Each structure stands twice: as structure tokens, then as C-alpha cells.
Amino acid sequence: MLMKRxxxxxxxxxxxxxxxxxxxxxxKAEGWDVSVVCKDTGQRQDxxxxxxxxxxxxxxxxxxxxxxxxxxxxxxxxxxRKNRDAIVHHVGLKCILWGGLAAKxxxxxxxxxxVSGLGAIFSDGKIGAMAKGVMAVMRLSNSRRNVKVVFQNRxxxxxxxxxGVVKENQAxxxxxxxxxxxxxNYTPEPEDGPIKVVFSARMIKEKGVMELLDAxxxxxxxxxxxxxxxxxxxxxxxxxxxxxxxxxSRCDGRYLVWMGLQSDMKSILGNSHIFAFPSYYREGVxxxxxxxxxxxxxxxxxxxxxxRDVVFDGENGYLVPVCDSRALADKLRVLLEDKALRERMGRxxxxxxEKEFGLEGVIQKHLEIYRSLNLA
Numbered sequence: 001m002l003m004k005r006x007x008x009x010x011x012x013x014x015x016x017x018x019x020x021x022x023x024x025x026x027x028k029a030e031g032w033d034v035s036v037v038c039k040d041t042g043q044r045q046d047x048x049x050x051x052x053x054x055x056x057x058x059x060x061x062x063x064x065x066x067x068x069x070x071x072x073x074x075x076x077x078x079x080x081r082k083n084r085d086a087i088v089h090h091v092g093l094k095c096i097l098w099g100g101l102a103a104k105x106x107x108x109x110x111x112x113x114x115v116s117g118l119g120a121i122f123s124d125g126k127i128g129a130m131a132k133g134v135m136a137v138m139r140l141s142n143s144r145r146n147v148k149v150v151f152q153n154r155x156x157x158x159x160x161x162x163x164g165v166v167k168e169n170q171a172x173x174x175x176x177x178x179x180x181x182x183x184x185n186y187t188p189e190p191e192d193g194p195i196k197v198v199f200s201a202r203m204i205k206e207k208g209v210m211e212l213l214d215a216x217x218x219x220x221x222x223x224x225x226x227x228x229x230x231x232x233x234x235x236x237x238x239x240x241x242x243x244x245x246x247x248x249s250r251c252d253g254r255y256l257v258w259m260g261l262q263s264d265m266k267s268i269l270g271n272s273h274i275f276a277f278p279s280y281y282r283e284g285v286x287x288x289x290x291x292x293x294x295x296x297x298x299x300x301x302x303x304x305x306x307x308r309d310v311v312f313d314g315e316n317g318y319l320v321p322v323c324d325s326r327a328l329a330d331k332l333r334v335l336l337e338d339k340a341l342r343e344r345m346g347r348x349x350x351x352x353x354e355k356e357f358g359l360e361g362v363i364q365k366h367l368e369i370y371r372s373l374n375l376a
Contacts, residue, residue, distance in 0.1 A: 004032040004374055005086040009076070009095045011061040013043040013054070019116070019177045019287060020091060024052060026363045027370060037079065055079070061094060062238035073098040080106035087373050092116055097134060100141030110146040110373030112366075113138075115156055116177070117284035117306060120206060120240065127163075139165045148369050150174050152284030155305045172369070175309060176285035178362030179353060184294035186350045187270040189343070194228040195336055196272040198297075200265060200288040201233045201279065203242040203258075208278030208302065210242065213250050214325035215278075215332060223336055224255050229276075232268060234261035269295040273342060274335050277301040280322035285309050285357075294353040298345035300331045310357075316349035 006027055010016045016024075016038050028034045028051060035053040039061070047054045059072045076099050080088065089112040090099040096113045103111045121130045142149065142165065149166045151157035151173050160166045190196075197216075201207040209231070216229045231251070235244055251258040262268055265288070269275070275292035277299065283306030290310060292299055299317030301307040311317040318331040335342050 003085055004030075004370075005083065006032045006034045006089065006370060007037060007079075007083060007086050008034065008089045008091070009037045009057065009099050010091040011057075011059060011095060012039045012041050013047050014041055015091070017043060017046055021050065022178070022180070022359055023363050023366045025050060026367060028052070030367060032370065037076075059094065061092075062236070069098065073102055076102035077106055080108050084108050087112065087370055089370075090114065093119055093134065096141075097137055101137055104141045104144050110148075111141075111144075112148050112150060112369055112373065113142075114150045115160070115284065116152060118156055118159075118282040120238075120281065122159075122282045135160070135163050135165045139163075142166055142170060146373050148172060148373065150366075150369070152176055153306050153309050156282075156284070172365075174362055174365050176290050176357055176362070177287050178359035179287070179290045179294045179357050180359045181294055181354060184266055184269070184291050184353075186294070186296040186347070188296070189273045189339075189346070190271055194226055195223070195274070197227065197229045197274045197276050197332060197336075198268060198272040198292075199229070199231050199233075199276050200262070200268075201277070201286075202236045203231075203233050203247060204236045204238065204240045204281070205242055206240055206279065206281040207233075208280060208322075209247075211278045211323060211325045211328055212276055213256065215276075215329040216256055218325065218329040219333060219336070220255060222333070227255070227336055229256050230268065230272070231256075231258045232260070232262040232265065265291060266295070269297055272297060274332065275299045275317075276328070276332060277307065278320065278322070278328050279307055280304055283307055290353060290357040293349040293357065296346035296350040298335055298342050298349065300328060300335065310352075312348075312352070316345050316352055 024034050036047055037055045037057045039059050040056045044054050058075050060068045080102050087110040088103050088108050090096045091114045147170050149170050157171050199212055203209055247258045275297045285306050299311050301311055302322045303319040304322050311319055313319040320327040320331055
């Protein structure tokens with residue numbers, strides 16, 4: 001009987017817990033020996049409490065220092081040489097970049113690369129030198145047997161197919177990380193208090209933080225006494241981060257509130273009325289959007305890659321142009337003024353979540369991939 005060994009490699013422990021935990025638990029329940037490799041940001045005990053061995057990954061998720069990158073690659077190469085019989089599952093561009101190359105050179109049994117968004121170097125719609133370099137390394141890594149590459153949206157998959165980074169028989173589409181439809185159940189909007197508009201993401205400019213702040217100011221004269229904008233998310237360390245002092249100066253704690261990282265988004269969404277996400281980052285399919293769908297909140301997001309996979313314009317929310325605070329404010333105004341519309345769109349969002357984004361379907365598709373690679 002073939003051994004069933006699975007190593008999941010992600011940037012950070014908190015991302016594993018928020019985006020890959022249920023897949024790993026289901027694989028473990030099916031008899032896989034599952035271990036996790038990620039940067040320890042202080043949640044190792046939470047990972048290990050689930051029954052997984054966790055190895056600390058030396059990685060700077062947003063860095064470009066050559067020596068740091070080489071250290072990450074060498075660590076993974078040495079790890080894989082000791083675990084050639086495993087299926088390795090890389091999540092995120094940097095883990096795919098160095099993990100994929102290490103897996104090819106170490107000749108591990110099988111490899112899954114999960115492209116959960118292409119990020120800043122692909123965001124401007126142009127293929128620059130760095131993006132070309134990344135694709136060249138990935139093309140080399142994928143030129144081996146027993147590889148599957150999971151994409152969250154069709155645009156990313158089409159881009160990689162066009163440039164020969166993957167072959168047709170290697171690529172598969174799984175729309176997002178899934179949402180637990182029982183936990184994130186449909187919840188009618190609250191009747192009392194201000195109309196709450198929620199945003200959830202890291203505090204980086206490309207997530208649309210500044211555009212949302214500007215849109216809120218446009219709406220302040222009309223809604224300053226009956227609406228509230230809640231920004232949920234941690235500070236970031238990369239060059240595109242929104243500084244703490246900017247957030248603290250722009251947010252007054254009443255109409256505009258920066259809440260920092262929040263661990264209970266279900267409750268926050270359940271006590272909200274609208275979800276706003278004006279990102280122009282090259283997303284996969286944002287988990288925050290599918291959670292808002294599941295709870296039944298109308299969404300205003302951008303007509304950009306990944307975001308438009310969640311919203312059908314005019315049905316469960318609105319799509320607005322990127323970097324357009326005025327258009328964002330206009331669509332938010334429509335929803336702020338119309339309770340019946342919010343309810344109708346929220347129910348349409350819930351139906352979309354049930355049809356397209358259920359966690360159980362995502363889990364089963366991943367288990368099928370693991371089984372196929374282990375038997376090949």
C-alpha cells in the first residue's frame with residue numbers, strides 16, 4: 001500500500017489556519033500523514049493543537065532580498081530531499097516559486113501549486129521583467145511529471161497557459177478557498193444602529209484602502225450621522241502598506257473606524273449591512289468576498305480579476321472601476337439608501353455562495369488531486 005504523505009507549504013501560520021486548515025484536517029481524516037511548513041508568526045500552538053507537525057519556514061513573504069530568497073529555496077530543497085515520497089502542496093506565489101524548483105530538483109513524488117492570486121508584480125496588467133522571471137522559473141519547475149496547478153480564476157489560468165507556464169492537463173480551476181456555509185449562515189441585517197459598511201483586508205494601498213476612505217468622506221455630508229465604515233485588517237510591512245499614522249489620522253473612531261485584525265469576521269459581517277472591497281490587487285478569489293456572500297451582504301467591489309468572480313453586477317452587488325472613489329461612493333449611496341435592495345442582493349449573494357463557494361466542494365476537489373498524484 002502506498003504511503004500517503006502530504007506536506008502543505010504556506011507563507012504564514014495564520015494563513016494556513018484561515019485558508020487551508022479544513023483541507024488539511026480532511027486529508028488527515030482520510031488517512032494522510034499531514035505536516036505543515038510555514039513561517040511562525042505566533043500561532044504554532046494553534047496549528048499543532050490540530051494534530052499537525054509544524055516546521056518553521058524561513059521566508060520573508062514580501063521581501064526581495066536575494067540572500068533571504070536563497071535561504072528559503074535551500075531550506076525547502078533540503079527538506080524535500082528527506083521527503084521524496086511526499087506530495088507537496090505549495091500555496092501562494094513565493095512558496096510556488098522556490099518550493100516548485102526545490103521539488104523538481106529533489107524529485108518528490110508529486111506537487112500541487114495553488115495560485116491564490118498573482119499579487120503586485122502582475123497587478124498593472126503588464127508582464128514586466130520580474131513577472132517574466134517568475135513565470136520562467138515556474139515553467140521550469142512544472143516541466144516534470146505528476147504536477148497539478150490550481151487556479152482560483154480563469155484569467156490567471158489563461159495567462160499561464162498562454163505563456164506555457166502550465167500545460168492543459170496540469171491546470172485545474174477551484175474558485176477560491178471555500179466558505180463553511182453552516183458557520184457563515186445567512187443572517188438578516190440588524191435593524192438598530194448605524195448602517196455599517198465593512199472592509200476586510202491587509203492595510204495595503206492596492207486593496208483599495210485609500211479609495212474607500214475617500215469614498216466615505218464623499219458620503220459623510222449625507223450619512224455622517226447614520227452610517228459607519230469599519231476597516232478590519234492588520235498593518236502590512238511591504239512598500240505598498242498604508243502607514244499606521246495615515247489610518248489613525250483619517251479614522252475618527254465614530255464614522256470611520258480602523259479596527260485592526262479581527263478574528264471573528266462572522267460576527268462582524270452578521271452585524272453589518274454592506275461589504276465594500278475596492279481592490280486592484282491581482283486577487284485569486286478573495287475569501288472575504290465569499291464570506292460576505294454567504295452571510296448575505298450586498299457587495300461593492302471592483303471590476304477586476306478575482307473580484308468579479310464573486311459579484312454579478314446588479315444582482316448580488318455592484319462592480320465599479322478600479323481607483324474610482326466617486327463611482328464607489330455612488331454605488332454605496334444606492335445601497336445605503338435602500339434597505340429592500342440590500343436584502344434582495346444579500347439573498348442573491350447567499351444563493352451564489354451555496355452554488356459556487358461551499359467549502360465541502362473545495363475540500364473534495366483537493367482530496368481528488370492528492371489521490372491522483374499519489375497513485376501516479
